[in-house]
Every structure is written in C-alpha cells, then in structure tokens.
Amino acid sequence: MSSVRPGRRASRAPRCETAGRHAREVRVPAVPARGDEVATAETGDGRLEEFLADPENAALDLTTAAARCTKALGLQHSVVYLADIQQRRLVPLTDVTPPLPVDDSLAGWTYRTQSLRVEESESGGMTAWIPLVDGAERLGVLAVHAPSLTPAVLRRGRALATLLAMMITSTRAYQDSFVRRTRTNPMRLPAEMLRAFLPPRTIGTQHVVSTAVLEPAYEIGGDAFDHSLTDTTLHATVLDAMGHDLASGLTTAVSLAACRNARRTGADLPELVQCVDDALAHWLPDQFCTGVLAQLDLASGMLRWSNCGHPTPLLIRDQRLLVDAMRRDPDPPMGLPSLLAGRQRRTHEIALKPGDRVLMYTDGVTEARGADGAEFGLEQFADYIIRATAAGELAPETLRRLIHSILDSSTSRLRDDATILMFEWSRPAR
Structure with missing residues (x-):
C-alpha cells in the first residue's frame, strides 16, 4: 500500500469520488505539479494575467480577490472553507453557507485525504472539492461550482486553489478576519x-x-x-x-x-x-x-x-x-x-x-x-x-x-x- 505525503503528488492520475445517491467514480486528467498549475491553467482572454499584473490587486481582501480570481479563470463560482483551530469544522470565509464537519462531509473527506472529490450540486451542476494546501500545511478546501467539470475546469480550479493558498498564507498573520472565522470559543x-x-x-x-x-x-x-x-x-x-x-x-x-x-x-x-x-x-x-x-x-x-x-x-x-x-x-x-x-x-x-x-x-x-x-x-x-x-x-x-x-x-x-x-x-x- 502506498501513500502520498502532504506536499507530494501522485504520479498517476488521481481519482475523485462522489457521495450519496449520485455516487460514481470519475477519472480526473493528470494534473501538473503545484508550482506549474497557475502557469498551465487556461486563462481564456488573459484576465488572470491582467489581475496578477495589477499592483492594486495586492491590497484586496481575500474575499474580493477570490471572487475576481474565480472570474478571471473563467469559473462560475467558488467558496473558500478554512479549517477551524481544532480541525473539527470547515468554516466558509463568508456567511454564504454554513460550516461543514471535517469528519462527516465530502468536503471533510477532501481535507482528511488531501484528494479531489466531486458531487452533483443540489442547485444543479457539479461541485469539485479541492484541497487548499500551503506546502505540507492543510489550510482547508475550495469548492468550485460549474455546470460540468471538464478537464479545463478542474485544471483552473486547482490553479485557483494554489493562488488562494498563497494569498491566505501571506495575509493570515496580520488579518484577524482569518482568526475570528476559525475560532469557536x-x-x-x-x-x-x-x-x-x-x-x-x-x-x-x-x-x-x-x-x-x-x-x-x-x-x-x-x-x-x-x-x-x-x-x-x-x-x-x-x-x-x-x-x-x-x-x-x-x-x-x-x-x-x-x-x-x-x-x-x-x-x-x-x-x-x-x-x-x-x-x-x-x-x-x-x-x-x-x-x-x-x-x-x-x-x-x-x-x-x-x-x-x-x-x-x-x-x-x-x-x-x-x-x-x-x-x-x-x-x-x-x-x-x-x-x-x-x-x-x-x-x-x-x-x-x-x-x-x-x-x-x-x-x-x-x-x-x-x-x-x-x-x-x-x-x-x-x-x-x-x-x-x-x-x-x-x-x-x-x-x-x-x-x-x-x-x-x-x-x-x-x-x-x-x-x-x-x-x-x-x-x-x-
């Protein structure tokens, strides 16, 4: 039995699983190494490059930056979930959706195993749950919603997760919003x-x-x-x-x-x-x-x-x-x-x-x-x-x-x- 440590990526194409009555196995195309994800993600009309090149965007709060990056990558919608201080709950960055349990949810499965999972959304379309990782450190998960999860959408979703993980790591030391979201007591x-x-x-x-x-x-x-x-x-x-x-x-x-x-x-x-x-x-x-x-x-x-x-x-x-x-x-x-x-x-x-x-x-x-x-x-x-x-x-x-x-x-x-x-x-x- 082999295992992949945090920070490493399997050499073969990973699999992602769905839950509940929609359960089925989906073969995910091979994904580039973490350092290459942003560079290889298709960016359509170049909006991501424009976003990253604009120095004013460096001062954006994470919620706004995440929304703009999502749009720049041509993705429909995304939600950032951060692990709370005791790693029991995955807490959304904003109050758009309730927290999810780490031990009893598909998002939690992604966090626990550091592997991609997908499911059909209740509102229609599909949701991909992607690990948010800084090196070996587990930060949380990213939910990417789309009408369908094509190889291009999954690559862009991983690129978005990489960008957001870097943003979270670079700003959480001085932004109390992260601390307040991840504390329950x-x-x-x-x-x-x-x-x-x-x-x-x-x-x-x-x-x-x-x-x-x-x-x-x-x-x-x-x-x-x-x-x-x-x-x-x-x-x-x-x-x-x-x-x-x-x-x-x-x-x-x-x-x-x-x-x-x-x-x-x-x-x-x-x-x-x-x-x-x-x-x-x-x-x-x-x-x-x-x-x-x-x-x-x-x-x-x-x-x-x-x-x-x-x-x-x-x-x-x-x-x-x-x-x-x-x-x-x-x-x-x-x-x-x-x-x-x-x-x-x-x-x-x-x-x-x-x-x-x-x-x-x-x-x-x-x-x-x-x-x-x-x-x-x-x-x-x-x-x-x-x-x-x-x-x-x-x-x-x-x-x-x-x-x-x-x-x-x-x-x-x-x-x-x-x-x-x-x-x-x-x-x-x-």
Missing part, C-alpha cells in the same frame, strides 16, 4: 501568547514530514512545539513549562525564542540547549521547562537529540514500537543549571531508517483518562499511530484523529496540556 491569554509563537502545524519536503497538534486549543498554558527546515536539517522541539498560567506561558515563549535565536545563528545542538538554559536563568530564574530538542540530518537520517527532563521520544519502525530505542537518562529541566553540577548537557544519536516515525510528546497525552478512569497510556498511544501507519493514513490526519480521540473519550477536560509532534524520514534518492 474565547481564548485565554496564555494560549493567545503561545499561539502567536507557534509555527504551522505541518511542514515538509519530499524527504521528511513533521506535523504536530496541541490541546486544549483555547486553554494551553505551558506546552509548545517548534519545527523548521534548512537545506540539510529538520529541527524539532517539544516544550513543557512548569505550571499552567501566564508565567508558564512566558517561560515557554522565552524558551522558544532562545531556541530560534540560537538556531538561526548556526548553533549546534549543545549550544542551542545552553542558550535556553541561559535565557531562563537570566530572565525567569524561578521558572524551568522540560523539553526534547532534536536535529535530523536529512541526507543520512542521523537523529541527534537532547532530553531535558522530558518523556522519552518514541521510535516506530516497520509498524512496531521500539520501546527502548531512544531511552536515555534525561538531563535536568532547562532553567536549572545548578542541577548539572557544572557538567555539559548530553546529546544522543540514533540512525533512522527510511519510513521511521519519531514521536515527541508531553505527559498530558499519556496521562489523559478515558470514561473508565484508565489512563490513555504509552501502549495505546503507540498502537494508535501504528494502526494509522498500516492503513496508509497521512501523518497530519493521524495526529488530528488521535488528539480528538483523546479529547472525546475524556470524562472531563484534559488534566494537562497535551502536545504531540511526529516526523517521518525518507532517504533522498541517489
């Missing part, structure tokens, strides 16, 4: 602060995919994750600060900033951890933070990490949990240099094999309790990932369903923040 101040620091949930290349989830989405206090890429390395971090208040959020924010500052000046792993230690000791001497900080060499698969008072990362290989593969004696939490007694922090390494999945997590995951009062536990945690891997499920979808399973089975709110970061490595072709 008020957010506590510590969570607001930490979310401003978080990277996209999913990043990746053709050789590695890293994805993460964090709950409770609106009430996080001290948990955070970070991942980033250079040409040669994946950097991944999971942090858990003492407490569950604004002070713990500040501790995590300072730790994240110290990590990034050191990383962006070329620090190696021991220097990076030392920078976090120094920052906490200087700015927040009464606070500490546990964490795992890791660096993966993308060419060789060599993984190096430092464990600072944190749960041991898990390695899943060939659909089996290698329980002790990454078990090492942890160092003290960051921010407590006196406990090191003057010695340097330790770093560890392990050679990954293609297809290996590494899980970094906080104890709020394994300590979550179900309706029967039993802890979720390490065994059930790993088993869930293994089963999803065997089923060929995309890594971001695996974590989305896993965290929802934990939340939905809990008798009350989580006892602690629950964060999971998972990455999968594939050896580059020689």
